[in-house]
Amino acid sequence: MDKKINSSKAPEPVGLYPHARRVGNLLFLSGVGPRERGNKNIPGVELDEKGNIVGHDIETQCRSVFRNVGYILEEAGSSWDKIVDVTVYLTNMKDDFAVYNKLWAEYFKDNQPCRTTLEINCLPTPIAIELKVIATIE
Numbered sequence: 214m215d216k217k218i219n220s221s222k223a224p225e226p227v228g229l230y231p232h233a234r235r236v237g238n239l240l241f242l243s244g245v246g247p248r249e250r251g252n253k254n255i256p257g258v259e260l261d262e263k264g265n266i267v268g269h270d271i272e273t274q275c276r277s278v279f280r281n282v283g284y285i286l287e288e289a290g291s292s293w294d295k296i297v298d299v300t301v302y303l304t305n306m307k308d309d310f311a312v313y314n315k316l317w318a319e320y321f322k323d324n325q326p327c328r329t330t331l332e333i334n335c336l337p338t339p340i341a342i343e344l345k346v347i348a349t350i351e
Contacts, residue, residue: 222284224248227337232285235350240291242346244302246338247277258339269341271309275316278344291350294324300345306332309341 217231218240226232226243233242248255257273260266286292303309310330317328336343 218285218289220285220288222250222288223281224250233289235289238349238351240286240289240295240348240350242282242285242344242348244336244343244345245278245281245285246336246340246343247274247281248338248340249277255338255340258341260339264339266339266341271305271312271341272316274340274342275313278342279316279320282344282346286346286348289350291348293320295348295350296321296324296326296346297349298327298347299329301328301330302333302336302343302345303330304333304335304341306330313342 214235214237216235218233218235220232223232223245230243232245233240235241246255247257255274256277257270258266259268283293286295301313303313313330
């Protein structure tokens, strides 16, 4: 089975790609950020009049990203406990890793997927974190 999945709750993709794709019993999520569906609001981001990031709250962004991942998993027929691998992109490892890592332990206390965390200089929208997730699905 090969099926594209789009969530009615997660933010709209910023390009031509689905929220997730099922192949066999694996579910591959496209990069998920903290944006909200139906508007340009990004929880935890402060922008100047030109749209440049002037500040961010990584805890607010992490919680929003995790919520969006949950929306996609749920609509696809999977769940948080079926996540097996996560790649995390942070734009400021030095300042944000400790808070993100603390929240990770809160959200993944029972399910502990494999994880890779990378620092990158920017993401396609003015966000500080994005997750790339692989989960199982029955």
